[in-house]
Amino acid sequence: MIRDVAIVGAGWSGFRSITPELSHKELMYDAAVRAYEDAGVDPRRDIDTFVTVGEDYHEGISIFDEYVPDQLGAVQRPVQSIAGEGIQGLAAAVMQILTGRFDIAVVEGHSKASNILTLPYILAFAMDPVFNRPLGVHPYAIAGMEMLRYLAETATTPEECAAVVAKNRSNALFNPLAGHGASISIDDVLTAEPIAEPLSRLECAGHSDGSVVFVLAAGETARVLSDHPIWIRGVGWANDTFWLESRPWGDARYARAAGEMAFRTAGIKSPAKEIDFAEIDDTFAYKELQHLEALGFCSRGSAGEWTLEGGTALGGEFPVNPSGGALGEGHLLDATGLARVLEVVLQLRGQAGQRQIDAAEVGLAFGWRGVPTTAGAAVVLSN
Amino acid sequence: MSLLHRIEHPDDALNWHGDMPTEGRYTAGIAGERFFREIKEKGQFLATVCLDCDITYMPPRLYCEECFSHLDEWVEVGSWGHVHTFTVVHRDLDNEPLSEPRILAFVTLDDADGGLVHYLDEIEPEDVYLGMRVEAVFRAEDERQGSISDIEYFRPV
Ligand SMILES: [Zn+2]
Numbered sequence: 001m002i003r004d005v006a007i008v009g010a011g012w013s014g015f016r017s018i019t020p021e022l023s024h025k026e027l028m029y030d031a032a033v034r035a036y037e038d039a040g041v042d043p044r045r046d047i048d049t050f051v052t053v054g055e056d057y058h059e060g061i062s063i064f065d066e067y068v069p070d071q072l073g074a075v076q077r078p079v080q081s082i083a084g085e086g087i088q089g090l091a092a093a094v095m096q097i098l099t100g101r102f103d104i105a106v107v108e109g110h111s112k113a114s115n116i117l118t119l120p121y122i123l124a125f126a127m128d129p130v131f132n133r134p135l136g137v138h139p140y141a142i143a144g145m146e147m148l149r150y151l152a153e154t155a156t157t158p159e160e161c162a163a164v165v166a167k168n169r170s171n172a173l174f175n176p177l178a179g180h181g182a183s184i185s186i187d188d189v190l191t192a193e194p195i196a197e198p199l200s201r202l203e204c205a206g207h208s209d210g211s212v213v214f215v216l217a218a219g220e221t222a223r224v225l226s227d228h229p230i231w232i233r234g235v236g237w238a239n240d241t242f243w244l245e246s247r248p249w250g251d252a253r254y255a256r257a258a259g260e261m262a263f264r265t266a267g268i269k270s271p272a273k274e275i276d277f278a279e280i281d282d283t284f285a286y287k288e289l290q291h292l293e294a295l296g297f298c299s300r301g302s303a304g305e306w307t308l309e310g311g312t313a314l315g316g317e318f319p320v321n322p323s324g325g326a327l328g329e330g331h332l333l334d335a336t337g338l339a340r341v342l343e344v345v346l347q348l349r350g351q352a353g354q355r356q357i358d359a360a361e362v363g364l365a366f367g368w369r370g371v372p373t374t375a376g377a378a379v380v381l382s383n
Numbered sequence: 384m385s386l387l388h389r390i391e392h393p394d395d396a397l398n399w400h401g402d403m404p405t406e407g408r409y410t411a412g413i414a415g416e417r418f419f420r421e422i423k424e425k426g427q428f429l430a431t432v433c434l435d436c437d438i439t440y441m442p443p444r445l446y447c448e449e450c451f452s453h454l455d456e457w458v459e460v461g462s463w464g465h466v467h468t469f470t471v472v473h474r475d476l477d478n479e480p481l482s483e484p485r486i487l488a489f490v491t492l493d494d495a496d497g498g499l500v501h502y503l504d505e506i507e508p509e510d511v512y513l514g515m516r517v518e519a520v521f522r523a524e525d526e527r528q529g530s531i532s533d534i535e536y537f538r539p540v
Binding site: 020021057060062115117118119120121124125129130131132134135136137138140141144145146147148149152193194195196197198199241243244245246249250 | 390395396398400401403405407409411415440441442448467468469470471472473474475476477478480485487488489496497498499500501502508513530531532
């Protein structure tokens, strides 16, 4: 990249299935205070620009971006809000720094999922209003259809998908932030009630409330602010066609395109060799496998077996979702990708406690915007 | 220090309920209008073709997503195809269990590169398989309104 950019502060709040005492603005404030403390910056004096991600229907407020400045210390300052995945917001903050116009930027994402009383309707409202929405179907049906086609095209098995759930929820037991840790077996997952066959209830991430805030700084400023900046080596993002009738049902092409852009900007030739671990969207269990393959960490159709054999476990050759992922932490709506980034930052800093990966030097985070979208974003981070 | 005040009992947390009534008009568009009029009036499908890319767009579009050219080549497409993928849906939009699970499928049509997402019926879930031959069942002519619901469902051929 034309200018070095690093994460110099990280803050979070919530990561619980309910937060009855806090408004979404207070969740954001709480995370922001921690991030600014961590970075040693005063938002009213030091931060040049603010980026938030969100979605009006998730907020239950139209034009939600008007509601973000005060709780971030951003009143009377440059603020940009993005209706997109958290890592798309991170990419926007990186680009603002790359312009040379800003030295310190903040990115924020949040979820107050526990306040949303009609989430399936919101997702259904995202489907094509003319061709798809009149069917009145639960939007997880799209995930069920994707999963079946992916299994058929790659000879991946339901057991291998279930192994993702067992791994991630077990990893979450070692993560004090994660609210969905559990010791469950592959059989538990396979015998859970079906939502949209072959997808079972335990293969769908539950939701959590929370907020994630990062402080980003340009090279020299980052070195002054932090003893241990986490460098953003490359970012990439892509959308596939949105048409259900034209998209490839068995393949996450958006992940391949986003990954290729991130690796290209990071100067990475062989992701599997040059990256030590990854936090990858697992909103649905099969998605972790599909994304792993599309990002090039293993060949198509091999992620399931790799997972079943323990290759992606905490002590495995390439740990995937050491945090527990969305299955273990709970899905944080638009902030889910930022939660993936948070774990990469904590691992690279050596602050991951019991789930610390030895010699973690380079990590990848990948976010997907969920059904019915085909939007993905990737970021490569290193010490 | 961030938040100093913590609530000690969930009932102490005040909240209000509100809804967002949203209603809109969705224009089918030039391609969509021709597609739905054909279904309504003749009970058959039309697609657009990009001759350069050799793609027959189903549902029809006014532009090619590969080469970005304007499409004005229209062809009739038969209402037969096969199941590309499917799912048995067990929840309704309130997230409540459906009393009768329903089969949703993506059906690729024989004469097109795309297809349609719709329900399958006249078959039990355990009998559906990938590649199964199916056909569209249209509503009676006087019931058709020019929408995707003019197709009742797909059924095995
Ligand atoms: Zn074309």
